[in-house]
Amino acid sequence: MASIQRRGSAWRAELYKDGRRESNSFPTKAQAVKWAMLREAELTGPRLPENTVRDALRRYGEEVAPKHRGAKWEKARLGLLERDPLADVRLPILRHTDLAEWRERRLAQVSTGSVRREMSLLQSVFKSCRKDWGWLDSDPIKDVDRPRAPASRKRRVSQEELDRLVLALGYNGGVPSKAGHRVALSFMFALETAMRAGEILSLTWAHVAAKSVTLPITKNGDLRRVPLTVRAREIIALLPKDADTVFNLDAGTRDVLFRRARDAAKIENLHFHDSRAEAIWRLSKKLDVLELARIIGHRDMRSLLIYYQIDADDLADRLG
Numbered sequence: 001m002a003s004i005q006r007r008g009s010a011w012r013a014e015l016y017k018d019g020r021r022e023s024n025s026f027p028t029k030a031q032a033v034k035w036a037m038l039r040e041a042e043l044t045g046p047r048l049p050e051n052t053v054r055d056a057l058r059r060y061g062e063e064v065a066p067k068h069r070g071a072k073w074e075k076a077r078l079g080l081l082e083r084d085p086l087a088d089v090r091l092p093i094l095r096h097t098d099l100a101e102w103r104e105r106r107l108a109q110v111s112t113g114s115v116r117r118e119m120s121l122l123q124s125v126f127k128s129c130r131k132d133w134g135w136l137d138s139d140p141i142k143d144v145d146r147p148r149a150p151a152s153r154k155r156r157v158s159q160e161e162l163d164r165l166v167l168a169l170g171y172n173g174g175v176p177s178k179a180g181h182r183v184a185l186s187f188m189f190a191l192e193t194a195m196r197a198g199e200i201l202s203l204t205w206a207h208v209a210a211k212s213v214t215l216p217i218t219k220n221g222d223l224r225r226v227p228l229t230v231r232a233r234e235i236i237a238l239l240p241k242d243a244d245t246v247f248n249l250d251a252g253t254r255d256v257l258f259r260r261a262r263d264a265a266k267i268e269n270l271h272f273h274d275s276r277a278e279a280i281w282r283l284s285k286k287l288d289v290l291e292l293a294r295i296i297g298h299r300d301m302r303s304l305l306i307y308y309q310i311d312a313d314d315l316a317d318r319l320g
Helices: 029-044 053-063 071-082 096-107 112-133 159-168 179-193 197-201 230-238 251-264 274-284 289-296 301-308 312-319
Strands: 003-007 010-017 020-026 212-215 224-227
Touching: 003 029, 010 029, 020 029, 053 071, 053 112, 071 112, 096 112, 159 179, 159 251, 179 197, 179 230, 179 251, 179 274, 197 251, 224 289, 274 289, 274 301, 289 301
Parallel strands: none
Antiparallel strands: 003 010, 010 020, 212 224
């Protein structure tokens, strides 16, 4: 039988069943009574396995993550989660408050965006615990509020900055002879196509056509064909075909050389992926939102509306 007592401004519920004592505090007596009734029913019924959050993270990393395209990222995140005190909590007694406390700890360490991504990963882990392994009866993270999504980055890239960056990479036109030259061309290619950095680096000659390139597997899992501007075709034509990939670069080399050139050119707050937003801005002047969404692979066209912000006076002139 549960004991419900008032402790200061809170109500404390205590249970003692089969040698196990559990307690919890709530702001109202009704919540304390409800918890006690549900917990007593759980203790009386079939017992859940006494696995910890760490056990769930490791099993997910071994059995589920390898099936995903982002397996490397997921395993790195799972490793970080294992270092937090949350990993020691037993799943049968895991509460949303444990996850809320973890969220606050992480917000003091990393960005809001990182915490949101880690919460999504935890939700997937708990889904496997509940649906596939029988380690949970409910989703403990569903009642935990996520931090507000950060404002989307809107960094524009000026022609002057592009010229300085290309110069810092040592490229002055013609067939590239160094990795730095290929980095310069890949950045210019990104500004023409709005392709992601990973899509550009993984592009193979087999998927290059006269006026387009084909991306067999993209971030959202779909095949996508990207039309090439005249300038994009000129860039492709300059690249030697002596490697499997068009730009013959790995992510690490591209990242190091780009950052080094950016700093040497004294360009502040510029990342390679800013080329995608800049390219979308430019393409929005030539294409309607449906065409743009198809080219860049956006499923939610509402996210593209910021690129179509037109002054009311301009609209009035169009209306006549």
